[in-house]
Amino acid sequence: MELLLVLAVDGYCSGVVLAVGPRSSRRLFALPRRLEGVGCPPNRDVLALGPNGEVGVLRTPSGEEPASAKDPALLLLPGQPMRPLAPWDTLQSADTPACQQDPSGFRAILMTRGPWVSVTDSGAPLVGTAGSMILVRWSPERVCVEALETDAGTWTTDQGVMNTSVVA
Incomplete structure (x- = not known):
């Protein structure tokens, strides 16, 4: 069904x-x-699917700042205590050997309020202030990025100023 x-x-x-x-x-x-008295987190809780079809929820209470060891992302699973996940600074592309050899992560689509990802163009950072949408596989050891869309600031053309995004 x-x-x-x-x-x-x-x-x-x-x-x-x-x-x-x-x-x-x-x-x-x-x-x-x-x-x-504790407000809702700035980033929405999102559904997460485990490697064996387990259903969980990924929570990022750190808000506009990326998850860290001191303020980690949390995995909520039925009947289990919340599990802290790897800090955002362990982030790597899903095609790296470490990510390819680690099937333990939970897949989720994060929607961050702040810019958790920065993009460079010819060495110069493209500075955006809006959040990102990021498809991750997140485990206690690492964050593997499968796809993302993030704000890349503005770009001035002869047509005027344009908001830009990077999709990868």
């Missing part, structure tokens, strides 16, 4: 993961309720 996975989050940042089919839906698990 074909299922659609849905992460539903309310205004208090409480959430539930649902499996929705053609004739029914079922609750897979609920996200832990946040402490009162």
Whole structure:
């Protein structure tokens, strides 16, 4: 049976993961309720799929700054404690030998509010201030990037100033 996975989050940042089919839906698990007075994280929680089809949620409480050892990304799995994931500075392309030999990561599409990725053109940084959309495979050891779209600032042409993005 074909299922659609849905992460539903309310205004208090409480959430539930649902499996929705053609004739029914079922609750897979609920996200832990946040402490009162603690706001929603700037980056949305996102669904994550494990190497064996496990369903989890990836949370990046670090906000506009990339996840670090002190403020790590977290993997939430049903019935298990939150797992800290590798710091963002372990980032590498998914085609590196280390990433190709590590099938343990959870795949997710991150939507960051801040620029977690910087791009250079002929050695000069393309500075953007908006966030990115990044397809990752994230494990406790490393972050492997499979694809991304990120803000690359503006570019002035004879037509005027244009916002630019880099897709890779």
